[in-house]
Amino acid sequence: MSENKKLVEIEHLKQYFHARGTRGKKQYVQAVDDVSFYIYKGETLGLVGESGCGKTTVGRTMLRLYEPTEGRIIYDGKVLFDKDAGISVDMMPYRRKMQIVFQDPYASLDPRMTIGDIVGEPIDIHSLVSDKKERHDRIISLLQRVGLNSEHANRYPHEFSGGQRQRVGIARALAVDPEFIVCDEPVSALDVSIQAQVVNMFEDLQSELGLTYLFIAHDLSVVRHISNRIGVMYLGKLVELADSYELITNSLHPYTKSLISAIPVADPVTARANKRIPLAGDVPSPVNPPSGCRFRTRCPYADERCAKEVPGFKEVTSGHFAACHHLDKVK
Amino acid sequence: MKEKLLEIKDEYLSFFTPAGEIKALNGVSFSMEEGEVLGIVGESGSGKSVTAYSVMGLTAFPGRLVSGTIRFNGHEIHKMTEKDFRKIRGNEVSIIFQDPMTSLNPVYTIGNQIEEVIKLHTDKTAKQAHDRARELLELVGINEPDKRLKQYPHELSGGMRQRVMIAIALACEPKLLIADEPTTALDVTIQAQILELMQELRKKLGMSIIMITHDLGVVASMCEKIAVMYAGHIVEYGTTDEVFYKPSHEYTKGLINSIPKLNTEETERLVPIEGQPVDLMNPPAGCPFAPRCSKCMKICLRQMPPKTQLSETHYSYCWLRQKEEAQKGATEE
Ligand SMILES: Nc1ncnc2c1ncn2[C@@H]1O[C@H](COP(=O)(O)OP(=O)(O)OP(=O)(O)O)[C@@H](O)[C@H]1O
Ligand SMILES: Nc1ncnc2c1ncn2[C@@H]1O[C@H](COP(=O)(O)OP(=O)(O)O)[C@@H](O)[C@H]1O
Ligand code: SF4
């Protein structure tokens, strides 16, 4: 990782979706609310949190697959979007540099297209080759790069296993020589043994091609394994961010602590000794999130202040950020 | 010896599909005592669900028990008809599935659905069934049970729906609860709540549990015994500690090695199991894991390894263990 060169940066990013309320009242799903972070060139930033907390929305909004409701997006020093300044650049030249790999290896590939054409599509869109032969060679080399071979090019997605389909999805993302890839739960649907194959491939590709990743997953052990730093989201907010080993061993936010304690450890002795920090109740709706700190309805440390004031996202120790009023009390 | 609650011997079960015969179970044998918690782990398609479903008669058409015997709670399951199964299902043995939404009926209230099961298996009156339903919701930790009884499944969160499923499954105090990936669709904090609940209920009610999962973390904390399945075989069986600390089949070892460790400072490169899962239409001759095994020997490709008994509770099917046992025997002589 080349130190301290930020490749992507988001500032106060907000993404509200329209929701149909009762009696036609206008309502908003506050999917992402005031989230800021940056990713260094060559780094992997992990993003974890429970279903619906806004991980995918952050990833897609960063690529401007959704138009942000508010905030700023900066890529390689250039402002791509700034609501306040009224900046919204044409994304076409950036689409090549910023790619996405999806969670579901079954739904994300068109069943009527051959593997070769799926991988070739972005090459055509960006007119990256001048003739058929060059196109073919490029497709084959991409397939080889992800551990498939030329023979696979003429087959269809249904003939492949989950792990192989995920490789096809990665080859498609790599087709345009991207610099930055949003990996949205790319291994969640795979069996553990296959998951390890794909995780290793992501690591190899990163070191060979110098890629930068936003790696989204709900499995903290996988995220811990692949990421340099990890951000934790809860109900549209980023609540903590730190170096990944620091986050696992020295978490500060009550939600992160509970999340880590809930992970089933694949080691019987540790598992028996493990004390879970139970969280009461369910995640509230992002349409009417709790006032103040959004975690307060489930937080064992919540008090009046938490209901009134939104906790700021502050740097507590060097590089370790958290958003909570009572960090001194949290055990 | 204690009476066995469940005893499966040499079960072969296939699905006869238009495309051909899928050999889902290829000689599965194991037994469970009363009150025991067994985890079945293995990759998707390895036969975990089919093994458990066959106890309830849920593998009918195009599935067929080709050979073998299944004894459960005094019943000869392998001889039973659908009519017999209806008497024990939901009564002596119940099941909870991965996705509670598909097993709850969207057009009936939670109350209706729980009371239905109670009335089917007992001669309780409507009033008694209602009271029991309320009691069950309290048992599974749902607050405001009176309000919930009147609600429809879509009005509840995923975690709450899974609690309702558990309430329905426990309505008649079954001897055996089969939990098929009960927390796979849930978030970790909700998963932790449900696992805790299952452990509590088991202590309270004393039933046996078969926990089907691909998550080794879930079995490590929940189960006493573990069966590891691969391609329709139980390739290793033992206590939780035996399987985790003395894994004795190359597949089990591979499985344990492929999990990323959470709290080591340096992350080591993962050791995946190479290759692809077995095609059960054309399973390999010999050891089913041979095409992916890094220790594969010539004999592995030809002949299915026999059982090696490693302790009273621990066994595996691997030629390497056979070799080791033979060498041990030779030096002892
Ligand atoms: N296009 C959309 N229109 C309306 N609401 C949306 C849309 N996309 C997402 N949401 C809502 O925004 C919130 C955040 O969703 P998002 O998909 O980002 O969550 P996530 O953290 O990726 O969850 P998961 O782990 O389930 O993938 C959710 O409440 C979701 O229902
Ligand atoms: N109703 C069915 N029809 C045809 N094949 C089936 C059916 N149910 C299961 N199978 C096949 O039996 C094998 C074992 O399945 P299963 O027990 O569901 O695996 P898992 O270990 O994932 O629970 C798989 O190859 C599966 O495709
Ligand atoms: S701000 Fe208050 S409610 Fe929020 S996490 Fe901190 S203590 Fe809990």
Ligand code: SF4
């Ligand atoms: S029997 Fe042979 S192929 Fe099978 S797991 Fe053992 S060593 Fe590997």
Ligand SMILES: [Mg+2]
């Ligand atoms: Mg998502």
Ligand SMILES: [Mg+2]
């Ligand atoms: Mg299954």
